Amino acid sequence: MPDALPSFPRRRMLAGLALACALPARVFAAVPKRDKPLRIGVTLHPYYSYVANIVGDLAEVVPVIPAGFNPHAYEPRAEDIKRIGTLDVMVVNGVGHDDFAERMIAASEKPNLPVIESNADVPLLAATGLAGRAGSGTVVNPHTFLSVTASIAQVNTIARELGRFDPANAAAYQANARAFARRLRQLRADALAELAGVPNAEFRVATIHGAYDYLLREFGIEVTAVVEPSHGIEPSPAQLKGTIDRLRGLDVKVIFSEMDFPSAYVDTIRREAGVQLYPLTHISYGEYEIDKFERETARNLATVVRAIREAAQ
Amino acid sequence: MAEQVVRPAGAGHEALFVALACAVIVALAAAVIGARQTPAQRIEVAAHQLDARDDLLAAEQGLYADLRLVPGELADFGDRPPAVTELAEALLPPFVADVGTAWRGDHAWTLIEHGAASAYLGLSAAPEVAGSMLLRLSGPADAGEADIWLNRSPSASPPARLDTEYLVHGGWQQVVTHFDAGATRHRH
Known part of the structure; x- marks a missing residue:
């Protein structure tokens, strides 16, 4: 049976902390006392930013994929698998964007490396494209x-689970996570404030990559069509024609394209379907930086705001 | 001039063996695929429940995701559940009055308390976009953890009680979700 709200304490975090303090010693008995900072592996850029903001200088964050690789087409390399042997724990997306991590861990010197499932408490949406249409729940x-x-x-x-591996710094991780969350909420509030007074145009949007459903749900926008037939797969000419016909038929006016992985066929869609193109970033390319997630999320939010404002005119 | 047709030795047999080999390969492949197939697992929910992934509208999914974060934020507000205005001042969605609220059903949020039980109730102004929602913080013994309920009736009104039986009888449905690991992972 599914859970209603499995991870939330009923009322008070303080009560939760008190409970954690009162837990039997055996819960933490398996966690050795650390004499050196935790080494935490991450697979994707946003997770680097999340973990770096949570741990500050209390632990080391280690990207498993070198900067510059496209995570959609990444094939594990021997040196990357070797690096996993130096980690204490790995933070994963775990729901389809870094499934290679599991195989890398299995092939590493630490096949039993603990894994933190970041998305354990996220209400997940169905896949888009072929996988979604196949009806596989x-x-x-x-x-x-x-x-x-x-x-x-x-x-x-992530903060809660890292606290279990590193109890001495658990409170600091929680405090950092809350401060980070407040900054993220401010980003969203600032973006939505810019739309004050804009009427609900109920315009239809499409995306090239099936990546932005979660983001657009925050604005109350539903994605009408996704161009890529499957995740990271370019459409064939026949599929492209079908997509253009569908965009015309559905009166789609705005299409969110992919900033980091541009494709030539996107211009064809813009020209033939007469839609306005707005590039969003997948936050999965370039250097690993602590402020990358905030910076690029702010840019994505600003792009969505601009698309909405221009569509409402 | 006499002609003699010389057939390659074993020509018929070669063709037969090749055809048989092809058939065996196809049969083996089919057997392996069949043996490794797993049926698509559908999570069944109770009659009074809705699956957040399959049964909610887009705006409802956004509201549901926002509401799930609220219980974890209440520690900053003291012992009693804060007023909606306090949550809005802390920029906690969906209590902030912005387009994110207006375009997702324009809910009117209030804190309702019945004895020890309390909940945040959002009555929808546009049930066709998103139904009315209820974040139940605590309740009678049957309530357990905090949970979220949905009522798409245009005439949804504040419930007089917050126990599960009463909510179900009043047309509310509990929204539930479940975790699914990546489809190409082995350890689920």
């Missing part, structure tokens, strides 16, 4: 890291 959209709300849920989960 367990294939989910893995792009939870592109939304503010789902990111806060993941940050809360």
